[in-house]
Amino acid sequence: MIGVLSYLVFFATMASILAIAVLGLNLQWGNTGLFNGGVAAFFGMGAYVTLILGGLPQPDRLGGFALPYLLALLGGGAGAGLLAWVVGRCTLHLRHDYLAIATFGIAITFENVARNASWLTGGAQGLRGFEKPLQDTFGAGLSYNAGFLAFVLCVLALVYLFLERLVASPFGRLLRGIREDETAARSLGKAPARIRLTAFVTGAVILGLSGGLFATFYGFVSPQDVLPILTFQIWAMLIVGGSGNNLGAIIGTVLVWAAWTLSGWALSRFAPLDMQLYTGSIQYILIGSVIVAMLFWRPQGLFPERLLISRPARSRGTTSGQTGSTDT
Amino acid sequence: MADPILTAPILTARAVTAGYVTGLPILREVSIDVAEASVTVIIGPNGAGKSTLIKAIAGLVPVSSGAITLGGTDITNIAPHAMAAHAMAYVPQTDNIFRSLTIRENLELALRRAGSARKARLDKLYDMFPPLAQKRDEKAGALSGGQRQFLAVANALAVNPRLVLMDEPSAGLSPKAAQEVLGMARDLTRDGVTILLVEQNVTQALKLADHCYILAEGRNQVDGKAADLLGDPVVADIYLGGKRVRATT
Amino acid sequence: MIQSLLDGILVGAIYSLGAIGLTMVMHMLRFANFSHAELLSVGAYCALVFDRLFEGLLPVIANNIGPLSLTWALLLAMLVSMGVTGLTAMAIDRLIFRRVRERGVPQSMVFASFGVALVIRNVIGLIFGLSPTFYSNDIAFAMILSQDPLILVKPDQVFVLIAALICMGILHLVLSRTTFGYALRAVAENPSLAQVNGIRLKAIIAAVWLIGGGLAAAAGVLYGLTNQITPLMGNDLLLPVFAATIAGGIGSVYGAVAGGFLVGIAANLAMLVVPSGYSPSFPFLIILVVLMVRPNGLLGEERT
Numbered sequence: 104m105i106g107v108l109s110y111l112v113f114f115a116t117m118a119s120i121l122a123i124a125v126l127g128l129n130l131q132w133g134n135t136g137l138f139n140g141g142v143a144a145f146f147g148m149g150a151y152v153t154l155i156l157g158g159l160p161q162p163d164r165l166g167g168f169a170l171p172y173l174l175a176l177l178g179g180g181a182g183a184g185l186l187a188w189v190v191g192r193c194t195l196h197l198r199h200d201y202l203a204i205a206t207f208g209i210a211i212t213f214e215n216v217a218r219n220a221s222w223l224t225g226g227a228q229g230l231r232g233f234e235k236p237l238q239d240t241f242g243a244g245l246s247y248n249a250g251f252l253a254f255v256l257c258v259l260a261l262v263y264l265f266l267e268r269l270v271a272s273p274f275g276r277l278l279r280g281i282r283e284d285e286t287a288a289r290s291l292g293k294a295p296a297r298i299r300l301t302a303f304v305t306g307a308v309i310l311g312l313s314g315g316l317f318a319t320f321y322g323f324v325s326p327q328d329v330l331p332i333l334t335f336q337i338w339a340m341l342i343v344g345g346s347g348n349n350l351g352a353i354i355g356t357v358l359v360w361a362a363w364t365l366s367g368w369a370l371s372r373f374a375p376l377d378m379q380l381y382t383g384s385i386q387y388i389l390i391g392s393v394i395v396a397m398l399f400w401r402p403q404g405l406f407p408e409r410l411l412i413s414r415p416a417r418s419r420g421t422t423s424g425q426t427g428s429t430d431t
Numbered sequence: 432m433a434d435p436i437l438t439a440p441i442l443t444a445r446a447v448t449a450g451y452v453t454g455l456p457i458l459r460e461v462s463i464d465v466a467e468a469s470v471t472v473i474i475g476p477n478g479a480g481k482s483t484l485i486k487a488i489a490g491l492v493p494v495s496s497g498a499i500t501l502g503g504t505d506i507t508n509i510a511p512h513a514m515a516a517h518a519m520a521y522v523p524q525t526d527n528i529f530r531s532l533t534i535r536e537n538l539e540l541a542l543r544r545a546g547s548a549r550k551a552r553l554d555k556l557y558d559m560f561p562p563l564a565q566k567r568d569e570k571a572g573a574l575s576g577g578q579r580q581f582l583a584v585a586n587a588l589a590v591n592p593r594l595v596l597m598d599e600p601s602a603g604l605s606p607k608a609a610q611e612v613l614g615m616a617r618d619l620t621r622d623g624v625t626i627l628l629v630e631q632n633v634t635q636a637l638k639l640a641d642h643c644y645i646l647a648e649g650r651n652q653v654d655g656k657a658a659d660l661l662g663d664p665v666v667a668d669i670y671l672g673g674k675r676v677r678a679t680t
Numbered sequence: 681m682i683q684s685l686l687d688g689i690l691v692g693a694i695y696s697l698g699a700i701g702l703t704m705v706m707h708m709l710r711f712a713n714f715s716h717a718e719l720l721s722v723g724a725y726c727a728l729v730f731d732r733l734f735e736g737l738l739p740v741i742a743n744n745i746g747p748l749s750l751t752w753a754l755l756l757a758m759l760v761s762m763g764v765t766g767l768t769a770m771a772i773d774r775l776i777f778r779r780v781r782e783r784g785v786p787q788s789m790v791f792a793s794f795g796v797a798l799v800i801r802n803v804i805g806l807i808f809g810l811s812p813t814f815y816s817n818d819i820a821f822a823m824i825l826s827q828d829p830l831i832l833v834k835p836d837q838v839f840v841l842i843a844a845l846i847c848m849g850i851l852h853l854v855l856s857r858t859t860f861g862y863a864l865r866a867v868a869e870n871p872s873l874a875q876v877n878g879i880r881l882k883a884i885i886a887a888v889w890l891i892g893g894g895l896a897a898a899a900g901v902l903y904g905l906t907n908q909i910t911p912l913m914g915n916d917l918l919l920p921v922f923a924a925t926i927a928g929g930i931g932s933v934y935g936a937v938a939g940g941f942l943v944g945i946a947a948n949l950a951m952l953v954v955p956s957g958y959s960p961s962f963p964f965l966i967i968l969v970v971l972m973v974r975p976n977g978l979l980g981e982e983r984t
């Protein structure tokens with residue numbers, strides 16, 4: 104019984120942490136149409152910075168500043184935001200491919216640096232030496248984990264409320280306007296690159312917070328935690344849920360995370376022994392297929408965006424694409 | 432010159448309704464007849480739907496009702512790449528040549544279906560347009576405005592068309608170059624080619640054309656012999672009174 | 681130094697081959713194709729299969745060509761693989777990308793390519809196993825070009841460079857001498873005008889996939905010949921190939937060739953000063969520098 108309960112708490116905590124990340128991505132992709140191929144880097148930046156700022160001093164490493172936990176966590180979000188600012192400044196004024204490629208590149212580079220810069224990141228062994236906050240008050244085990252879950256849920260709720268208000272605000276309408284028809288937005292005197300940068304950085308901060316919570320949960324992070332598959336998982340969650348819809352994004356997270364853990368469990372339980380090595384590959388194929396299948400069958404996700412504005416831009420794009428008119 | 436009312440038209444459009452977006456017609460029930468080996472000009476204010484009509488004939492804008500025929504064959508909503516098969520060519524108003532290709536490459540591309548006759552026909556095009564022959568190995572992007580229009584027309588002629596659709600071929604050209612381009616259109620009719628063109632350059636166009644259609648707000652307004660319209664006080668008032676004539680001409 | 685330059689040129693040739701197809705697809709279909717590098721893996725493994733098959737069927741051709749570890753069987757397998765991979769690329773477009781494209785949301789393409797890459801990579805892993813393989817287990821001995829400074833080159837590497845240059849040369853002839861090549865360039869510059877001029881866009885797009893897939897397969901085989909074949913090779917080569925594409929300018933075939941050599945040489949020279957563990961990060965730095973200094977690349981044109 105306790106076992107089941109512990110597992111549920113674990114599952115809920117992970118799902119909530121990932122849901123925060125999916126919300127961050129939703130701001131970038133769902134609301135603003137920015138493709139982030141390096142979710143893992145921003146998540147990882149949040150995780151690493153949180154542990155570096157909040158961890159205990161280590162002899163052979165820079166870092167371990169033992170800052171108060173909340174400060175460390177916010178630092179993690181800020182670190183991710185900074186990373187996003189650098190990438191965004193270089194790419195957001197260019198055609199959208201460049202952002203996709205640059206974010207993909209930053210993910211590879213981030214993992215590579217995490218693996219090699221042992222003086223800062225602990226290298227392949229990862230970062231240790233982090234005391235979970237308030238461990239004395241809550242003790243170890245289930246009670247601590249339940250308390251942490253409550254904290255994560257609070258953060259999730261705050262992020263959710265923040266994003267809902269943002270999306271409903273004039274700024275949110277601007278984001279969708281730019282997503283649907285950039286030329287029109289520009290002709291209204293808005294600077295799309297600036298606004299997109301704001302949205303991209305904000306989304307990255309949220310991704311970083313999620314990474315920080317993840318690192319807190321395990322008290323540890325290593326390059327294994329920032330592999331590209333994380334990017335794919337978070338994408339699949341958003342796409343299944345419905346990009347543009349925050350509530351849908353959260354539900355999508357729970358569904359995909361449940362499917363992921365369940366498939367992992369089923370494969371380890373029922374797959375023949377010589378196939379065990381390949382359970383990862385099978386799961387990756389599943390994730391990739393989910394992404395492609397959703398694009399075919401339900402590109403708007405299970406819970407589509409509630410349309411607040413009409414979108415003639417999209418339908419026109421389709422027609423003129425087919426007719427290929429020359430003189431416009 | 433042949434009068435469209437007397438000879439059977441080679442191109443007809445009957446009550447054509449067409450537009451870029453479904454449910455939003457730009458052309459409403461437009462009808463025109465174009466006589467073989469004639470020059471027919473379409474004029475009208477900006478946004479009247481002149482380019483849209485040309486593009487609807489070329490299969491570039493979907494026609495939702497009505498019919499277009501060429502030499503008796505129905506060509507409503509043909510695939511744009513099938514135009515050559517119907518011996519029809521379209522010269523867009525802008526971006527009508529491949530700038531990154533040389534002049535020779537542009538022409539050889541246009542002549543790619545000519546088979547063994549390619550060489551001879553290339554030479555014939557060079558004869559027609561001596562400036563192009565001189566610059567044959569230069570990038571087409573380096574040509575002057577008038578020469579570009581010549582190249583665009585030469586490209587169009589490569590498929591041996593019966594009908595050439597031209598969208599404002601003289602736009603942006605010097606008066607002399609404009610005169611040359613329009614004169615060439617006239618010359619082509621001597622070889623039996625039919626020309627349907629859109630012009631802003633109303634006086635020049637009316638002097639040169641056989642027949643003229645005036646469009647406004649996507650509908651037929653007036654049509655008649657070009658020479659008659661040139662003298663028509665109403666037309667003169669609307670289109671030749673200076674108000675509608677572009678300053679560039 | 682000279683050794684690094686040489687190694688850079690050799691690996692650069694492989695990047696160039698990969699980047700040519702990517703730049704054409706990215707330009708014509710206007711999306712960053714994250715699955716392109718998987719075609720290198722497909723090509724490498726496809727050649728492996730045919731190599732074994734040909735060796736089995738005709739043991740005579742299993743002999744090495746001169747000092748190379750390359751056999752006639754593998755050379756033949758490489759050509760077959762180029763065709764098969766090209767057709768695979770066409771098929772993927774037909775089955776997936778075209779359908780997504782017709783739905784009309786441009787950014788979905790990037791995204792679909794992400795999913796496709798993940799599926800291809802892991803299906804290859806499932807079929808062929810996750811551990812590295814080699815075309816030949818012979819140890820290839822390097823030739824000493826010069827004693828001081830010591831410069832070593834393996835015969836296979838020379839073959840790689842020559843083979844890559846031959847592929848590029850053929851492509852150059854096609855683009856600059858045939859009306860088919862003119863049509864490719866015409867569509868790249870102005871697809872709607874090309875269509876008006878009677879060029880079938882669908883046929884050209886299919887041709888682009890065929891060429892891009894074929895060259896990617898060649899790159900994959902050549903990479904496998906000088907390194908190893910693993911299901912992750914596409915993943916590892918993706919960023920350098922993207923960097924080559926961006927450095928050359930999206931849409932420019934010659935830019936892609938130049939970009940490939942640039943990325944190969946720059947990354948190898950950088951390894952003289954930075955620990956080699958960081959080498960996977962170099963292409964990203966190159967991308968950032970290019971975007972800051974010359975966003976349209978060496979030979980690209982401005983596009984929005």
Ligand SMILES: Nc1ncnc2c1ncn2[C@@H]1O[C@H](COP(=O)(O)OP(=O)(O)OP(=O)(O)O)[C@@H](O)[C@H]1O
Nearest residue numbers: 423428431451457476477478479480481482483484
């Ligand atoms: N690609 C397009 N998509 C949607 N609407 C278009 C497109 N091109 C033109 N239109 C609209 O169709 C109408 C007619 O345009 P068209 O280009 O046919 O006019 P025109 O008579 O050629 O004018 P101009 O003298 O300026 O060339 C205009 O209202 C224009 O806004």
Ligand SMILES: [Mg+2]
Nearest residue numbers: 481482483524
């Ligand atoms: Mg017009």
